[in-house]
Amino acid sequence: MSLETVISISILGLLSYFIWRLNNPRRTPKNRGSVTKNNINRKPLLPSRQDDQEHSLEGITNVATKLEFELPEEFLEFELLFAEELTAEQQHTAKNITESFRKPHPLLLPLIQGGFEPSELFDLIKTDAEMTAKILNAVNSPLFSLRQPITNINHAIIFLGITQVKNIATQLAVQQDSHLTDKAQNAAYKKLWTASYLASAFGLILATEMNVENSAELSTHCLLSYLGDLAILSYRPAMADVYLKNYGLFERTKVFQHVIGVNSAVLGKRLAQQWQLPQSIEKGIAYSLLPLANNTADIAISSEELQQVSLCYIACRLADLVAFGGLRNISEYKELSFEVMGKVEFYYTQDIIKMARLDKINTLITDINFRKKINKVIEQAY
Secondary structure, three states: OOHHHHHHHHHHHHHHHHHHHHOOOOEOOOOHHHHHHHHOOOOOOOOOOHHHHHHHHHHHHOOOOOOOOOEOHHHHOOOOOOHHHOOHHHHHHHHHHHHHOOOOOOOHHHHHHOOOOHHHHHHHHOOOHHHHHHHHHHHOOOOOOOOOOOOOHHHHHHHHOHHHHHHHHHHHHHOOOOOOOOHHHHHHHHHHHHHHHHHHHHHHHHHHHOOOOOHHHHHHHHHHOOHHHHHHHHHOHHHHHHHHOOOOHHHHHHHHHHHOOOOHHHHHHHHHHHOOOOHHHHHHHHOOOHHHOOOOOOOOOOHHHHHHHHHHHHHHHHHHHHHOOOOOOHHHOOOOOHHHHOOHHHOOHHHHHHHOOOOHHHHHOOOHHHHHHHHHHHHHOO
């Protein structure tokens, strides 16, 4: 039996064990306050300014839920790993994974660094004939459901918009020369492609509706939040099942930290540094998992950065529901919370919304026009 086979069997065995543990809840907290009771002397995750801290503390105090929920014990005890906390062994693992990941297309950096007029984006893309062909192939795929074929980049920009074409080019630049021979790995790769595209589209809609400055950058941030996942899938093909069997973000992150020793945000940040991406993108990726856990680390993050991270997290979790969970219509959800969504990934979402002062989202999620925009994007994925 080959070494690769032994490794694959071992990983699959560990995956099965973790999912069994996750599906056997042991604790039933009556409210979110009970979850943080043991951490009362540790500093909670809050924006760095004093006025924001006071506002956030008040918000957390008022979100105690009246219902009872069964949660996996592993979720209540979960500690999210950050890049600054890595041991020497974990740093070595992260280095091996990111350095083995293929280098991006040379167009990636100019695509991310600047805002573009349509003519400028066209001039940049047309310098690479292969990239042009890949973009046209992507926009003519069933994912976009266009009524007539797109034959050049100018037409693509007119029909899809400059931000969407830019994000498609960015996605292709990150994932260039991906030759996957393993069927499961290739299928998982396609799901990640769909998830990252949907996240960027949802992020753009959210940012526009919330009147967030530089919505295009937020959309790109959402797209690149899956960078670490791509690195993991490339490094360990046996991890494909994590994406193919509808594991949630918590399940995936828990498995990654136990089996590999690091999570997708740690790897994504390292790749952003390695590729010299803008610092705002690097920091956004580094904290992309922050809203998942009630982490009590003292993290220096401004109110604006917390808003960006929170909006991107919401966009990515909605994308997960579609790409991995098969969601067809967002209208069935009235609120982004664990109570309504039934997913632990949304357990702290209302807390984060209050911290980041994004309360408008709770109104937006029930708005008919907003739902139509989101559902239109979802329709394109099927």
